[in-house]
Amino acid sequence: MSIPSREEMYAALAERHGAELQEKLSSASVAVCGLGGLGSNTAIALARAGVGKLHIIDFDKVDISNLNRQQYFPEQLGEPKTEALFDTLKRIAPYCEIKKDCVRLSEKNMKQLLSDESIIAEAFDKADQKAMLVNYVLENIPEKYLVSASGMAGLAPSNMITTKRIASRFYMCGDGVSDIADGMGLISSRVLICAAHQAHAIIRIIAGEYEV
Amino acid sequence: MVKINGEILDKDGKSVSEVLSEMNINVKQVAVELNEEIVPKVKYDETILKDGDVVEVVRFVGGG
Numbered sequence A: 001m002s003i004p005s006r007e008e009m010y011a012a013l014a015e016r017h018g019a020e021l022q023e024k025l026s027s028a029s030v031a032v033c034g035l036g037g038l039g040s041n042t043a044i045a046l047a048r049a050g051v052g053k054l055h056i057i058d059f060d061k062v063d064i065s066n067l068n069r070q071q072y073f074p075e076q077l078g079e080p081k082t083e084a085l086f087d088t089l090k091r092i093a094p095y096c097e098i099k100k101d102c103v104r105l106s107e108k109n110m111k112q113l114l115s116d117e118s119i120i121a122e123a124f125d126k127a128d129q130k131a132m133l134v135n136y137v138l139e140n141i142p143e144k145y146l147v148s149a150s151g152m153a154g155l156a157p158s159n160m161i162t163t164k165r166i167a168s169r170f171y172m173c174g175d176g177v178s179d180i181a182d183g184m185g186l187i188s189s190r191v192l193i194c195a196a197h198q199a200h201a202i203i204r205i206i207a208g209e210y211e212v
Numbered sequence B: 001m002v003k004i005n006g007e008i009l010d011k012d013g014k015s016v017s018e019v020l021s022e023m024n025i026n027v028k029q030v031a032v033e034l035n036e037e038i039v040p041k042v043k044y045d046e047t048i049l050k051d052g053d054v055v056e057v058v059r060f061v062g063g064g
Helices: A006-017 A019-027 A037-049 A080-092 A126-140 A186-205 B018-022
Strands: A027-033 A053-056 A097-101 A119-122 A145-147 A162-167 A170-174 B002-006 B005-007 B030-034 B054-059
Touching: A006 A019, A019 A186, A019 B018, A037 A053, A037 A080, A037 A119, A037 A186, A053 A080, A080 A097, A119 A126, A119 A186, A126 A145, A126 B030, A145 A186, A162 A186, A162 B054, A170 A186, B018 B030, B018 B054
Parallel strands: A027 A053, A027 A119, A053 A097, A119 A145, A145 A170, B002 B054
Antiparallel strands: A162 A170, B002 B005, B030 B054
């Protein structure tokens, strides 16, 4: 079956979101840094909402241990996450402009790699990497909106997960405390809740709704 | 008095490094905002908190 045209897809989104919001979403560009449980789910939510440009960044390959919470399929094991997620995003939103970089973000390449997008989602899994990205962005490219996440492991209640506005352009999602280092695994439902908080914070920023 | 993560505490005159150490926080897993401005990690030792400061200590934990 042939897929709908760009105009048909846009019209269907505008009907649901309103023309004004859809125009903002279509004009928006978001960088998703890390394509694990947070990033793969956040990127999919943004693509489904009709965000015009996504930049997906990860150095890793799809592993069997990812399948409990990350948006990959068993037949994609071994593929770079950028390639695997690109294929899925293109199936969901064929007219979304997607840039992919299979690279490890560091203080050396971050400014250049994140130059085009106005909103950045921090979606790493290691605490020191999260801190590295957040500190770098806030110190060196403070004009960006930054939506980070910390604390979503284990079985604790959903309602502990919140979105906080730490500074005017810096948001934090998660419960802030549930650490995989404490021996709790990551469970699909709770990671998705946190990813949805990130995606929704981003969509609200795009809409011009900055309060939480 | 200094407001840290919403709590009013007697930390006047202490450096960011000292406060993080008292909170048992690994400096590699934190971001610190002082009055809505990020404090660069290289300035944790020399940044001294004073009366009326508002501090957000964002601690990162693993998982994603």
